[in-house]
Amino acid sequence: MPPVRDATLAELDPCTLYRILALRSAVFVLEQDCVYLDQDGRDLEPDARQLWVERDGEVLATLRLLRDRSAATPAAEGGAGTARIGRVATAKSARGAGFAADLMRRALELAGDGPIVLDAQSYLADWYARFGFVRDGADFIEDGIPHIPMRRPAVER
Template identity: 65%
Template sequence: MPHELDTPSPPEPPVRVATFEQLDVHTAYRLWALRSQVFVVEQDCPYLDLDGRDAEPSARHLWVEVDGLPVSTLRLLEDDGGRALRIGRVATAESARGTGLAAALLRAALGLAGERDVVLDAQSHLADWYAGFGFAPDGRGFVEDGIPHTPMRRRG
């Protein structure tokens, strides 16, 4: 009988990475629709998601697809004059939550970061989850759109 340690881990889902210029219009539309569904509709935070940073030349969009449709995404931006990277817009479709897709995206983003610091503003109820990836609180918490956030940093 196999032991729990003998059970192979499921393979990482394929993570797609693209700059704004590399995104086809259908994928871009679906990524932003997913973000709007999660942040604007589900979390009831009416805000301007399209803030101009998606199109920055150094921005990277990461996502995972199921049946050809994006179901989890995040955005990776240069921060602090290029000395750090910023993870943001982490969103997973309700139907895909709890399946490890956001974790796969985070691992891919950290791989792209290399030795640079990585910062993010975690929704505070997820701070422990981010801590599992090496992030630590880095500054005073704040409330944005009615949701408590914790600034966090992972040193490179």
């Protein structure tokens, strides 16, 4: 299995970033037929992390790890915020190989013991449940696709 890699935007080389964004567009815009602007500005946040698996220069799977902060606890003031996983995508040719699960496990390690949230496409809710996520609100539609807000509660040690 290829290793899971992770980096902030400042640490990413432009070619890798291009391949990550191209995979996200291939899956979310083309394959799922959702015309939307994937670049929402959140990839630019200083502590946003891109995680990916690649083989022979091809990005096979990716996700991003963010921190949601309230106005009361901005990053500049040391607010850690709630971890948020999103943009989980696997190339059609690489599905079923366990790459997304490898990415999820690494994202959970990086996120730490605090709560973690994500918005799951409804058909993937059981898959995310394997990682400790539970429903955290009402279903909603985003870009024509049913979603479920999910949360993994803080881990007590």
